[in-house]
Amino acid sequence: MNKIDKANEYKEQIKQLTEIDVMQNSRKNIIVEHRSLFVYLLRSVEKWKYKEITAYFRENKKPYDHTTALYAYNNFKFYCKYNKNLEILFYKLLDKNPKQKHDIINELIKDFSYEQLCEIISKIQLKESINNIKDESTDKQNKRKPIESTNN
Numbered sequence: 001m002n003k004i005d006k007a008n009e010y011k012e013q014i015k016q017l018t019e020i021d022v023m024q025n026s027r028k029n030i031i032v033e034h035r036s037l038f039v040y041l042l043r044s045v046e047k048w049k050y051k052e053i054t055a056y057f058r059e060n061k062k063p064y065d066h067t068t069a070l071y072a073y074n075n076f077k078f079y080c081k082y083n084k085n086l087e088i089l090f091y092k093l094l095d096k097n098p099k100q101k102h103d104i105i106n107e108l109i110k111d112f113s114y115e116q117l118c119e120i121i122s123k124i125q126l127k128e129s130i131n132n133i134k135d136e137s138t139d140k141q142n143k144r145k146p147i148e149s150t151n152n
Contacts, residue, residue: 003046003052004056007048010042014037017089023060023062034086036073037093039069039076040073050066050069050073054069
């Protein structure tokens with residue numbers, strides 16, 4: 001799969017999952033944030049240069065220059081702080097491309113302090129524990145024998 005095909009795939013996946021067209025000429029926050037996600041994927045995951053990103057947008061009839069691409073890339077983490085759905089979408093798209101997932105996660109967490117990472121890990125462990133308890137409870141309920149009714 002060539003670079004253009006991969007970019008088209010990301011663009012279509014974003015549109016399918018969110019109904020947002022990242023090529024739409026709009027400055028609405030939701031569109032700007034998803035466009036930033038798209039640029040971040042191209043730059044971080046696919047290793048595109050800003051010049052290539054700019055050319056792609058222009059080929060798709062979207063006015064764009066390298067400074068706009070740089071701004072979108074640099075603001076992605078900021079947007080994720082306030083829009084958790086954007087971060088979730090990023091990981092969904094990353095799950096479809098697992099070979100680079102490790103590198104991207106390392107890049108994302110490098111700005112966190114040790115204390116912040118410990119807090120995140122404890123929340124993940126707590127969530128996993130809760131899910132395990134729910135799973136065990138469901139299993140126990142499924143294993144119970146139904147009470148047989150007696151007709152007298």
